[in-house]
Amino acid sequence: MASPGATLKRFGLPVGLILLAFLFPLINGVTGANLMFPVIVVAVYVMLALGLNIVVGFAGLLDLGFVAFYALGAYVVGWFASSHFSDVSFRFLSALPAQSVTGRELPGIHVSFWLLLLVAGVFSGLWGVIIGAPTLRLRGDYLAVVTLGFGEIIPRFFINGDNIFGYNLTNGTVGIKGIDSPGIAFVPSRAWQQFGTLDLSPWYYTILVLVLITVFVNIRLRDSRLGRAWVAVREDETAAAAMGVNLVTTKLWAYALGAVFGGLAGAFYGAFIKSIFPSSFSFNVSVLVLCMVILGGMGNIYGVILGAIVLQGINFYLLPQLNEWVHAIGEALSNPFLAAVDLPKYNFFLFGVLLVVMMLLRPEGIIPNRQRQEELREGDEDDSATGLTNA
């Protein structure tokens, strides 16, 4: 049916971008740009933003505690792929050598990262349901407050979990260190058999595939019956129920699916960064991810991806770069304030300003979702309409 031109238009850009993404390590290597590390972290945030987009963008449930799932995913990897539980020794398909350098058996639980990815996804998803269930009757502000509470409880639990009736579950503020690297045994390359810190491309391809899976699932969800039900619930719960939409399961699916991607991103991040602390999972992360969703365009998959890239781009690239320039200017002018100012410290200030400006100029985000755009623009029309009828 579709003309070749239309097909090209529809698939050309995504296919081009995916190709570019797969070639990125080569480009990075040739140009010596050295962007591997930041790009991987950005990709983790893209995944988080896409996960939160399911909850906030699709189902319209404001969630201020999304970091909880990110933390849970990371701790799953921390618990089951490190020497944390040193009184046991258990290996399962792990990429690590069976013995430590000293020849003794490795303490702790060491399970294959790939298996743990699944476990982390399922575990976080379950917690999504547990956290979602009591919030089902709440709307708007109340929902936001409860999710905020859960987002605070989980990191608290990890901080104080070093002494649960005498048992050290989370190792407190020190966190879990020395998390195992993943590996794919059958690939005849050392870098792939055990992901290292010198060559980051195996990490990169792993997160790229995870992001692509997330995007694919997001697209399928948006166009599914469930996706349509989310739109209906967002608009009018009573009418949706009259159409046969089960409000409880529809909302729980949003929480669960969003949490799954949060957990997957956390699991990857835990393995990649190798050490996890409760302080890496603060409220700031929830806010940052929410900003990405809002800035990019709630409910629009490509908008959300762009939002994540823009905000983390500012964080990782623009601010340090600006900082250097300002320092140089400061030194040239022998202005001690400019020479020593720490711009990256003000990143959240900048995000705040950015959000306010966005809300004023383009509340629907950079790339808006069609229905969302009308929801946000409709208020103005309503006002003028009532004004007319009153007059």
Add this chain to the structure above:
Amino acid sequence: MALLEVENMHSFYGHIHALRGISLTVEEGEVVTLIGSNGAGKTTTLRSIHGILPPREGRVVFRGEEIQGIPAHHMIKRGIAQSPEGRKIFHRMTVTENLEMGAYHRNDRKEIQEDMVRVYDLFPRLKERVKQEAGTMSGGEQQMLAIGRSLMSRPKLLLLDEPSMGLAPVLVERIFQVIEEVNKQGTTILLVEQNANVALEIATRGYVLETGVIVNAAPAEKLRQDPKVREAYLGEI
């Protein structure tokens, strides 16, 4: 056996006793109307039957099965559709998407398409606006869409709440013609209406509600002659 039988139904909003023992029946093929003034409990009766406000006491029997206490989202599968007060169409969806939502619980794509054609035949105005955002249409068109959407589930019983609300008299007439047509095509209708005049014109039977109690029940023709009804609800002095 009646299609719908409501027996001694009591419903509450918090502590407020809104329905005080409603009993009514709707036979297959009928148009039954509930008339009454503001706050009499007409909408509450529909909400209670539909499970949005589960009754605290009493029985609701639909096709021989008790359905009181069953959540609203199961009603459509059992054959009860509702076109709620204030229309409650999905404003940001297109006309087609709204109609598709009406068939949300169904999987038979081909028959859904046929039903959509049927709705467009009933409401040619909607057909001109398939791709339009529902919220941008006029009140009359939105009401047509709300009725059309509820028909997409092929209901045995259609609960219609105030279809004339906020519409110009010409449009009210047009809407009620279609309601009559829908009934002729085999859908039983329970109609709640402030505009008793038009409601009693198309109804087979009517119930008069006053502060949560049914005070009169008779064939529509007889209610129209009733001096009390004429005075209170038909605007005659």
